[in-house]
Amino acid sequence: MTSLNSKSAVRKSWWKKPIRIFTQNKTPTPSLIVIYIIMVGIFSIFSRNYLTLTNYKSIFNNLAVFGILSAGVAIVMVAGGFDLSIGSIAGFVGVVSTMLMMQENPLPTPIIIIIALCIGIAFGLINGLIITKIGINPIITTLGTLAVIRGCCYFWALENLRIYNTFWLKIGRNFIGNFLPYTTIYIIVIYIILTLMLKFTRFGRNLYAVGGNEDLARLAGINVDGIKILSYAISGFFCGLGGIVLSSQLGSGRPEYGTGAELEVLTIVVLGGVAVGGGKGNYLGTFIALVIIGSISNGLVLLNVPIFLRMVVKGALLVLAISIDALRNRKRLKLY
Amino acid sequence: MADNPVPSSLKRERKFYLSNTLILFIVLIVMVLLFSFTSKSFHSVYNLVSMLSNLSFIGIVAAVLTIVMIAGEIDFSIGGNIGLTSCVAAFLLDRGINGWLVILICLIMGLAIGVFNGFLVTNVGVNSIIATIGTMSIWRGLAFTLTDGKSILAINPVIDYLGRGTVFKIPFPVILFAIVFGVCYLVMDHSKWGRKVYATGVNPMAAYLSGINVKKVKFVSFIFCGMAAALGGLILTSLTAVGMPQHGMGLELTIISAIVLGGTALGGGKGKILGTLVGILILSVLYNGLTMLNVYYYYVQIAQGAVLVAVVSTYEIRQKKRY
Numbered sequence: 001m002t003s004l005n006s007k008s009a010v011r012k013s014w015w016k017k018p019i020r021i022f023t024q025n026k027t028p029t030p031s032l033i034v035i036y037i038i039m040v041g042i043f044s045i046f047s048r049n050y051l052t053l054t055n056y057k058s059i060f061n062n063l064a065v066f067g068i069l070s071a072g073v074a075i076v077m078v079a080g081g082f083d084l085s086i087g088s089i090a091g092f093v094g095v096v097s098t099m100l101m102m103q104e105n106p107l108p109t110p111i112i113i114i115i116a117l118c119i120g121i122a123f124g125l126i127n128g129l130i131i132t133k134i135g136i137n138p139i140i141t142t143l144g145t146l147a148v149i150r151g152c153c154y155f156w157a158l159e160n161l162r163i164y165n166t167f168w169l170k171i172g173r174n175f176i177g178n179f180l181p182y183t184t185i186y187i188i189v190i191y192i193i194l195t196l197m198l199k200f201t202r203f204g205r206n207l208y209a210v211g212g213n214e215d216l217a218r219l220a221g222i223n224v225d226g227i228k229i230l231s232y233a234i235s236g237f238f239c240g241l242g243g244i245v246l247s248s249q250l251g252s253g254r255p256e257y258g259t260g261a262e263l264e265v266l267t268i269v270v271l272g273g274v275a276v277g278g279g280k281g282n283y284l285g286t287f288i289a290l291v292i293i294g295s296i297s298n299g300l301v302l303l304n305v306p307i308f309l310r311m312v313v314k315g316a317l318l319v320l321a322i323s324i325d326a327l328r329n330r331k332r333l334k335l336y
Numbered sequence: 337m338a339d340n341p342v343p344s345s346l347k348r349e350r351k352f353y354l355s356n357t358l359i360l361f362i363v364l365i366v367m368v369l370l371f372s373f374t375s376k377s378f379h380s381v382y383n384l385v386s387m388l389s390n391l392s393f394i395g396i397v398a399a400v401l402t403i404v405m406i407a408g409e410i411d412f413s414i415g416g417n418i419g420l421t422s423c424v425a426a427f428l429l430d431r432g433i434n435g436w437l438v439i440l441i442c443l444i445m446g447l448a449i450g451v452f453n454g455f456l457v458t459n460v461g462v463n464s465i466i467a468t469i470g471t472m473s474i475w476r477g478l479a480f481t482l483t484d485g486k487s488i489l490a491i492n493p494v495i496d497y498l499g500r501g502t503v504f505k506i507p508f509p510v511i512l513f514a515i516v517f518g519v520c521y522l523v524m525d526h527s528k529w530g531r532k533v534y535a536t537g538v539n540p541m542a543a544y545l546s547g548i549n550v551k552k553v554k555f556v557s558f559i560f561c562g563m564a565a566a567l568g569g570l571i572l573t574s575l576t577a578v579g580m581p582q583h584g585m586g587l588e589l590t591i592i593s594a595i596v597l598g599g600t601a602l603g604g605g606k607g608k609i610l611g612t613l614v615g616i617l618i619l620s621v622l623y624n625g626l627t628m629l630n631v632y633y634y635y636v637q638i639a640q641g642a643v644l645v646a647v648v649s650t651y652e653i654r655q656k657k658r659y
Binding site for chain 1: 410471476603632635637
């Protein structure tokens with residue numbers, strides 16, 4: 001089909017070369033950095049406030065919840081699974097912790113934090129058990145869990161759910177020296193710990209193995225079910241943490257919080273290089289993708305783009321991200 | 337792999353299939369009886385008509401989505417499609433465009449949406465789940481942008497007949513549902529193209545090697561799904577007489593639950609259109625009956641999610657027992 005004549009090759013498939021730039025390198029990181037620089041350039045031309053310190057503080061503070069959630073989802077996706085119930089778990093954790101704090105003699109705050117994290121782990125374990133032991137497709141399972149947990153949020157929520165606990169509010173809102181948010185420190189520490197785990201522990205290598213080829217991993221003696229359950233439990237833990245930070249930043253624990261988080265987190269994780277089938281991906285790419293998506297959301301607001309158009313842009317971004325991922329990772333001989 | 341000789345495993349396969357649909361029918365009848373006894377208004381004519389109309393527009397989308405799922409793909413963007421169609425229809429009707437022309441334009445738009453989805457999944461090679469989740473928010477966002485978040489009144493004699501007209505006291509959507517359903521059944525069970533869809537679902541590589549153009553089969557099924565969702569959107573617009581960008585939100589879960597309830601496997605290759613019918617009936621009766629009993633909306637959502645997980649677990653456990 002492709003002609004040997006170089007001129008007609010350029011004419012016929014001129015779109016292939018730019019696509020190749022983004023999809024043929026082993027890691028997505030260089031192209032992501034290029035995208036980010038181009039994007040910052042575009043936004044700063046159109047809006048005078050983009051390159052300010054205040055704006056960057058705002059970007060990084062708003063990234064917090066998505067960053068924590070995508071840490072968990074990245075682990076699940078590296079092992080080959082899917083977790084669509086992250087928003088519901090985060091919302092539920094927010095609701096429950098707010099209600100625990102609103103009682104007359106509230107438990108000490110560290111205990112509430114531990115309870116919240118345990119709830120997240122519990123939901124993650126439920127997801128993992130249903131997916132491995134009963135064998136339902138992870139997407140359907142987590143869709144079902146999404147609906148059930150979201151329903152439970154509304155079921156248990158009372159009318160007035162404000163948070164007045166100052167320690168809790170400081171978790172998501174404080175800054176160090178007026179320029180570095182606490183939440184950025186959380187994200188950096190979490191990502192570093194998880195990267196070390198993925199690269200240097202047996203569990204991390206097993207995650208990549210299970211994601212790469214599940215049957216071969218089972219034949220190699222890896223406890224595939226256990227690894228999967230653990231990955232969902234870890235995702236649940238980070239959803240709990242994300243729910244804590246979310247309720248802290250928003251100052252309340254309303255049941256509708258976290259709705260629609262799955263879309264953005266999925267975009268971030270896939271754009272960052274974690275392949276959809278699993279087996280590939282690292283946190284550096286996820287972090288850069290996180291910054292890109294956060295900057296785009298922020299830039300759209302600064303450019304006064306109407307809110308509904310922002311939804312379209314986010315959907316288009318997801319489609320773009322997965323298209324790049326598909327072109328990058330599909331096998332050479334994709335005949336069908 | 338089964339170590340049994342062929343005849344007894346075939347016998348077990350047929351028994352497995354019969355019992356599944358039989359169980360569903362029994363569940364359906366039990367639910368209808370329960371709701372008729374516990375709520376006086378359940379078996380009134382008015383409730384029946386409204387339930388049937390609602391069921392029909394969901395059923396049209398579900399029947400064609402079953403074809404896509406049998407081929408091995410999923411289309412999550414049906415909800416956004418319905419919202420966009422309804423907003424475009426209301427927008428055009430507001431400008432005074434002829435009802436028939438609006439129907440044509442919306443169907444063509446549904447076709448275009450199906451083409452876009454199909455292109456992403458077959459030509460670019462994206463996983464259909466994520467691709468359609470992404471396109472879902474594109475269509476939903478476009479719907480919101482078009483109407484600026486407000487709803488537009490959509491009153492027009494042609495469009496009104498689509499959802500609220502009756503033919504010999506049977507609501508018109510039911511007739512449309514019967515036609516679409518009948519066509520889907522005939523295509524899937526009694527036509528060459530239907531066998532091709534089953535083949536691509538079970539094993540795409542083997543289908544390709546047998547000479548089936550797998551890309552084309554999947555592409556065409558996405559196109560049909562887009563058009564069916566557009567038709568569903570038109571019916572919903574007519575039923576509610578407004579074009580809201582929120583139309584169809586959350587519908588994906590219901591429809592996919594109904595299809596999976598009906599026995600269609602998620603990986604594709606297995607599934608019956610009749611099963612989808614029973615699944616739709618069960619979920620509609622459940623929703624309608626619980627609403628008649630004044631159950632809080634979010635409990636209904638919990639119930640739908642729980643029913644989905646419970647029934648699919650039953651199928652999976654029964655399937656695993658064979659080995």
